[in-house]
Amino acid sequence: MAFEGLSERLQSTIQQIKGKGKVTEADIKAMMREVRLALLEADVNFKVVKQFTQTVKERALGADVMESLTPGQQVIKIVQEELTHIMGDEQTKINMSQKPPTVVMMVGLQGAGKTTTAGKLALNMRKKHNKKPLLIAGDIYRPAAINQLKTVGKQIDIPVFSLGDQVSPVEIAKQGLQHAKEEHLDFVIIDTAGRLHIDGDLMEELSNIKELVNPDEIMLVVDAMTGQDAVNVAESFNDQLDITGVTLTKLDGDTRGGAALSIRAVTEKPIKFIGMSEKMDGLEPFHPERMASRILGMGDVMSLIEKAQGQIDEDKAKEMEQRMRKNEFSFNDFLTSMDQMQNMGGLETILGMFPGVNKKMLNNANFDERQIDYFKAIILSMTDEERDQPAIINPSRKKRIAKGSGRPLSEVNKLLKQFNEMKKMMKQFTGNKGKGKKGRKGNPFAGMNLPF
Known part of the structure; x- marks a missing residue:
């Protein structure tokens, strides 16, 4: 991290x-x-x-x-x-136009992740703000840039406007914006060209696009792994384009993080988003106070809650709770729980957001996230009847499940044992409100040797 x-x-x-x-x-x-x-x-x-x-x-x-x-x-x-x-005191939200469409111009150097971030932002706006986005392919210079944006758009089911690589980016932006208005699309993201370094031709082209479309947001995308260079890039773009916000990419990588602590102070422009994973939903709003808490080991419970709200289906959660109360928790429910946990970034990511949990503690815990995939393979090798009624799984069934999942028999036994322990624990918590011998005192997970 x-x-x-x-x-x-x-x-x-x-x-x-x-x-x-x-x-x-x-x-x-x-x-x-x-x-x-x-x-x-x-x-x-x-x-x-x-x-x-x-x-x-x-x-x-x-x-x-x-x-x-x-x-x-x-x-x-x-x-x-x-x-x-x-880092900016409080979260700064993206500028929204009072008269749609909102126009966001993505700028930055080549390799910062601008095209992928454009897709992530479009997905974020659709999921979190109920917007109807359009991606405009304005990078006509980088080989395969247009195809990359089309691939991203197809992946997240968001339309991409393109006129190929023989039309000027200014004209592409103009016609793309007109297309958005005709199709009643209310959030336009223009993916502009980048260079390996800042030059006059690049800035002139970006200035011309800015003058034509009058964007609500000029979003600079910078690679956090470039460290102090990211701050220098932000300064240059800000001086020439007057950017309105910054998105830091690759903040989940092996980076020292100095850019996030410097950009706001040097440019006086806010960091609005951070890229926390390569997944298309891995773009998060930047909260300075939460990041400060994370750095100082005070946790980030608010982000954890928001992650949970975004990934957990409320109806499914209620249904699962009812099944727990009736002691009907099955391997299908267990599979759903593991999927949701992985969608939230895995157990190590989740625990890392709790106050007082630091990297050293997580390293000492020796989590093996692969074990979740192994357990899922075992469960998927069971029949529907076995998942609903694990009690029927006899030695011959265990051998078949082990063979089908490609995992050793000892691992199948381990999963069944832990599942039964979990069901007992749930029964105690839901049945007599945790007052049993593994109730409020002590750790209810003690002795379970959970691998994830």
């Missing part, structure tokens, strides 16, 4: 001051020295680092902190607030 190194370093640093009953000026200076090094190593702009540490130090040395009953906690609160501040 992004910010991994920074997160571990900052959490380690603030842990030293967290429980202190008294905080001295020397403690604050030592902490700021560590914070400064952590931020610089994360490729945060040095001017931003200087301003950040100076502000935190000044606030931390104030009388309201030094004389507080919990000074350590107060200092952590200040660090969180200032981290949130440099």
Whole structure:
């Protein structure tokens, strides 16, 4: 995950001051020295680092902190607030036109993920805002760019407007916008050309498109993995086009995350979206306060709730609850639960959003996400009757299921054992409200040796 190194370093640093009953000026200076090094190593702009540490130090040395009953906690609160501040204080939503269609112009260098992000944004607008999007293929220079956008559009069932690669991008944008109006499509995304570097011809073309379509949003797409270069790119595009927002891609990769902590402070333009996975639904609104909480190991429960709401079918959830209460929970229900968990990013991603759960804890837990796929293969090798009534699975059936799934017999036995343990646990929680021997005291999962 992004910010991994920074997160571990900052959490380690603030842990030293967290429980202190008294905080001295020397403690604050030592902490700021560590914070400064952590931020610089994360490729945060040095001017931003200087301003950040100076502000935190000044606030931390104030009388309201030094004389507080919990000074350590107060200092952590200040660090969180200032981290949130440099990333933009609060979520900035996409600009919507009062008179449809809303027009978004996607700009950025080649390789930043602009075309894929255009598709992700279109899907996001349709699912979350009930919009009817149109993608316009305005990149006539990069080989296969038009076909790539058409492939993306087909994948998410969103129309793509194209005039091929022999018509000027300005004309394509003009006719595409007219097509959207005729078809009553209310959200237009123009995928423009990029270069390997910024040049005059590129900027002139983008300026001409901007002048013609008068976009509601000029969305700069930058690759978070390029670190400080991403900030330089954002500055250049902003100076020449006056961008309205930024989308950071590849924030789920092995990146130091400095771009997210620098772009807003340097350009004064908000980060509006972040790409958290390669999946088409892997585009998330950027919440500065939630990201600050994630970095400091305070969790991100709101994003977890939103993920759940987006992936879990409410009717199915209610039906499953009723089946649990009647002790009718089957392998089909178990399969549905595993699918939903994988759609939310897997158990490790989900647990990573809980307060107090850090990367080290997750590594020590030794999750094997492949085990979910193995279990799914075993369940899919069962007959409908076996999934509904696992009690009928005798030794000969187990052998057939093992052979059909390509998994060892020991794994089939392990799954059946854990499924029965889970059913017992559910019965205790739904039947006598958790007051049994595995009720409110202790860990109800203890001894289950869950592999996921």
